[in-house]
Amino acid sequence: MxxxxxxxxxxxxxxxxxxxxVGVVSSGNLEVLIESASLNDACEINIKTAxxxxxxxxxxxxxxxQQRWQLADTRISINDMGATPAVVSLRMDQAVETMLGEAx
Amino acid sequence: xxxxxxxxxxxxxxxxxxxxxxxxxxxxxxxxxxxPAARIGDLLHAVxxxxxxxxxxxxxxxxxxxLAQALCQLDPQRINDLHMLQSVLTLxxxxxxxxxxxxxxxxFSFSGPQAGRVAKLASAGKLNIGAIHTYLELFSRYFIxxxxxxxxxxxxAADRRGNIYTGPNTEDTPVIVEATSFKNGIVIVQVNKxxxxxxxxxxxxxxxxxxxxxxxxYYIEPLFTRDxxxxxxxxxxxxxxxxxxxxxxxEIKRLNHGIGFDTAAIELLLPxxxxxxxxxxxIATNWALNPHPALIPAIEAGxxxxxxxxxxxxGMENYIRARPDIFAVGPDGSMRSNRAYCQAAGHYACDMxxxxxxxxxxxxxxxxxxxxxIAGFGGAPNMGADxxxxxxxxxxxLKAGEQARAGTCAIPRGQKLVVQMVETFREHMxxxxxxxxxxxxxxEQAKMAIPPVMIYGDDVTHILTxxxxxxxxxxxxxxxxxxxxxxxxxxxxxxxxxxxxxxxxLRDRGIITRAExxxxxxxxxxxxxxxxxxxxxxxxxxxxxxDPPKRFRNW
Numbered sequence: 001m002x003x004x005x006x007x008x009x010x011x012x013x014x015x016x017x018x019x020x021x022v023g024v025v026s027s028g029n030l031e032v033l034i035e036s037a038s039l040n041d042a043c044e045i046n047i048k049t050a051x052x053x054x055x056x057x058x059x060x061x062x063x064x065x066q067q068r069w070q071l072a073d074t075r076i077s078i079n080d081m082g083a084t085p086a087v088v089s090l091r092m093d094q095a096v097e098t099m100l101g102e103a104x
Numbered sequence: 105x106x107x108x109x110x111x112x113x114x115x116x117x118x119x120x121x122x123x124x125x126x127x128x129x130x131x132x133x134x135x136x137x138x139x140p141a142a143r144i145g146d147l148l149h150a151v152x153x154x155x156x157x158x159x160x161x162x163x164x165x166x167x168x169x170x171l172a173q174a175l176c177q178l179d180p181q182r183i184n185d186l187h188m189l190q191s192v193l194t195l196x197x198x199x200x201x202x203x204x205x206x207x208x209x210x211x212f213s214f215s216g217p218q219a220g221r222v223a224k225l226a227s228a229g230k231l232n233i234g235a236i237h238t239y240l241e242l243f244s245r246y247f248i249x250x251x252x253x254x255x256x257x258x259x260x261a262a263d264r265r266g267n268i269y270t271g272p273n274t275e276d277t278p279v280i281v282e283a284t285s286f287k288n289g290i291v292i293v294q295v296n297k298x299x300x301x302x303x304x305x306x307x308x309x310x311x312x313x314x315x316x317x318x319x320x321x322y323y324i325e326p327l328f329t330r331d332x333x334x335x336x337x338x339x340x341x342x343x344x345x346x347x348x349x350x351x352x353x354x355e356i357k358r359l360n361h362g363i364g365f366d367t368a369a370i371e372l373l374l375p376x377x378x379x380x381x382x383x384x385x386x387i388a389t390n391w392a393l394n395p396h397p398a399l400i401p402a403i404e405a406g407x408x409x410x411x412x413x414x415x416x417x418x419g420m421e422n423y424i425r426a427r428p429d430i431f432a433v434g435p436d437g438s439m440r441s442n443r444a445y446c447q448a449a450g451h452y453a454c455d456m457x458x459x460x461x462x463x464x465x466x467x468x469x470x471x472x473x474x475x476x477x478i479a480g481f482g483g484a485p486n487m488g489a490d491x492x493x494x495x496x497x498x499x500x501x502l503k504a505g506e507q508a509r510a511g512t513c514a515i516p517r518g519q520k521l522v523v524q525m526v527e528t529f530r531e532h533m534x535x536x537x538x539x540x541x542x543x544x545x546x547x548e549q550a551k552m553a554i555p556p557v558m559i560y561g562d563d564v565t566h567i568l569t570x571x572x573x574x575x576x577x578x579x580x581x582x583x584x585x586x587x588x589x590x591x592x593x594x595x596x597x598x599x600x601x602x603x604x605x606x607x608x609x610l611r612d613r614g615i616i617t618r619a620e621x622x623x624x625x626x627x628x629x630x631x632x633x634x635x636x637x638x639x640x641x642x643x644x645x646x647x648x649x650x651d652p653p654k655r656f657r658n659w
Contacts, residue, residue, distance in 0.1 A: 057595045057600075060595050061595060084533070085528070086527055087336075087338060090337060090341060090570070090629060094627050094629070097625070098627055
C-alpha cells in the first residue's frame with residue numbers, strides 16, 4: 001500500500017457542494033470521492049494505492065487531469081486497487097462531468 | 105544419337121503404387137473409399153513414404169484430430185523425416201510427431217496454443233522450421249513449390265464414393281484437397297459420419313482417395329466467441345472513438361474485424377451508439393468475418409447486409425440457417441465458409457481492417473511476438489496490409505489515399521485503412537508502446553531472417569488508444585509520425601517522452617484526435633452502452649437460435 005498526495009494551486013473551476021463517489025474498490029478498479037473544500041482555490045488529491053512504485057505515473061496522470069479541469073476548492077480521495085492510468089483518468093473525468101452536468 | 109527418354113509421369117506412377125499398397129494392406133476392409141477407423145494406422149503406413157510433404161488440417165477452428173493421433177502413433181522406423189504443412193498447430197499431437205521422430209520439418213502459419221513448444225522443439229533441433237507464413241501465402245505455396253504428397257483433412261460427412269460434405273466449417277479443406285489432388289497426391293478425410301445421401305457435396309469424390317469415420321466428431325475450437333461480460337469501460341470508450349472518429353469519418357462499409365474484446369465492443373455498440381449517431385446503413389454493412397456471436401445484436405438491428413466467413417463458429421449454426429440473406433449458405437441451408445476465399449476477400453474487397461496487438465514501436469510496426477514463443481501470423485497480415493493490387497474505388501479508400509498524398513505530386517490512388525487498436529498498458533502494467541519490439545530478440549533467439557512483424561508500420565493508417573486516435577496518413581515526416589504515436593501512447597515511457605508542443609500542434613492539425621475533440625461524452629462510456637452485456641443477452645438477441653458452447657453457458 002502506498003499513499004500519494006498532490007496539491008495544485010490556483011484552480012478556476014469550483015464544483016457543486018454535493019460530494020460524489022464513483023467506481024468501486026475491486027481488482028483493477030478504483031473508488032473516487034470528490035468534494036468541495038475551502039482550500040484557497042487549490043485542488044488536493046490524496047491517493048491510497050495497492051500498487052507500489054508508480055508515483056511518477058500518478059503524478060503525470062494527476063497533472064493532466066488538473067490541466068483538463070482546472071479545479072478549485074476541491075478535495076479528491078482515491079482508493080485504488082491497481083487500476084491502469086486509462087481507468088483512473090476515465091473514472092475521474094466521469095466524476096467531474098457528472099458533477100458539472102448536475103450543476104447546470 | 106538418341107537422348108535418354110525422360111519419364112513424364114513419375115507422380116502418377118507413384119500415386120498408383122501408393123494406392124496399390126493401400127489396397128493390399130486393407131483388402132476387403134476397404135469398402136469403396138471407406139475403411140474402418142481401426143485400420144487407419146495400416147493405411148498411413150501403406151500410403152506414406154519417408155520424406156513426404158504431409159498437409160494436416162490443423163486450422164484455427166476445426167481439427168483433423170483423429171488423423172493427427174493416428175499419425176503420431178506410426179512406427180518412426182518405417183515412416184520418418186516427414187515435412188509437415190499446416191496452417192495452424194493447435195493440438196499436442198501436431199508436435200508429438202516431431203518429438204517422436206516421425207516428422208522433421210515444418211512450414212506453417214500460426215501456432216498460438218503450441219507456440220512455447222514449437223520454440224523448444226526448434227531449439228532442441230527436433231523441428232526444422234522452413235518458414236512462417238500468412239494463410240494466403242502458405243496456401244499459395246501448396247500450388248507452387250510445396251504441393252502435399254498426402255493430405256489429412258476433416259469434414260462433417262462423406263458417402264462411400266468419397267463425396268464430401270464439409271458442413272459449415274469448410275475452412276481450409278477445399279484449398280488443401282485441390283492442391284493435393286491435382287498434383288497426384290493422396291487425400292484422406294476423417295468424417296463424423298458416413299451417409300448414403302449427403303446434404304450437399306462440397307468436394308467431389310474424384311478428388312478424394314480414402315474416407316474414415318472417426319470414433320468421435322472432430323474437435324472444434326470456438327475461437328471467435330467473446331463473452332460481453334468481460335468488456336471493460338475503456339473498451340467501450342475506445343469503441344465509441346472508433347465508430348465516430350474512423351467508421352463514420354471515412355464512411356466505412358466493407359470491413360474485417362480482428363479477434364478480441366476491443367472489436368467485440370465495437371460490434372456491440374453499433375446498435376446503440378452507432379444507431380444514436382444515425383449510422384445504420386451508412387457504415388459496417390458488408391463484412392469479411394467469422395460469424396461472431398457479438399455481431400448478433402447489430403444484425404438484428406438491421407446494420408448488416410452481408411457476411412462472408414473464413415470458418416463458422418460453434419453454436420451459430422441455427423442462427424446462420426435462419427438468416428440466409430446475411431450469411432453464405434448452400435442449397436441445403438447450412439453455411440459454407442472458405443478460409444482462402446475469405447482471406448482474399450478481406451484483402452481486396454474490404455476498405456478497413458481493425459484489430460488489436462501486443463506491442464507497437466515508434467515507426468508503428470506492431471507485433472504479437474513474445475520471447476520463448478514462436479506464434480506465427482495467421483491471417484492478420486493479409487487483412488492488415490494495403491492491397492497494392494486493388495484498382496476499384498470507394499469513398500473510404502479514396503479519402504485515405506487523398507490524405508496520404510495531400511500536398512504531394514503523387515498520382516491519385518486509394519489506400520486501405522489499417523487500424524491498430526490497443527490500450528496503452530496491458531495487464532500487469534506492461535506498456536503496449538515500446539522503443540524496440542520483442543520481435544527483434546525473438547528473431548535472434550530463433551535465428552529468423554527478419555523480426556516477426558504482424559503489421560508493418562507503413563501499412564498502419566491509424567492507431568487508436570484510450571488517449572485518442574493518431575492518423576498516420578496525414579504525417580509528413582518520420583518525426584511527425586513518431587510524435588503522433590507518442591501522442592496517443594498515454595503514460596507509458598514512450599508516451600511520457602513526447603514533445604508536448606509538437607503533439608499539441610498535431611492535435612490542432614487533426615492528426616491526433618481526443619475523445620473530447622470528437623464530442624464524445626465520457627459519461628456515456630459505461631457497460632450500459634453494450635447491446636448485450638453477457639452471453640444470455642446474445643442468446644436472447646438471437647431469438648434463442650444461438651446455442652453457446654458449454655464453457656460459455658455461465659447463467
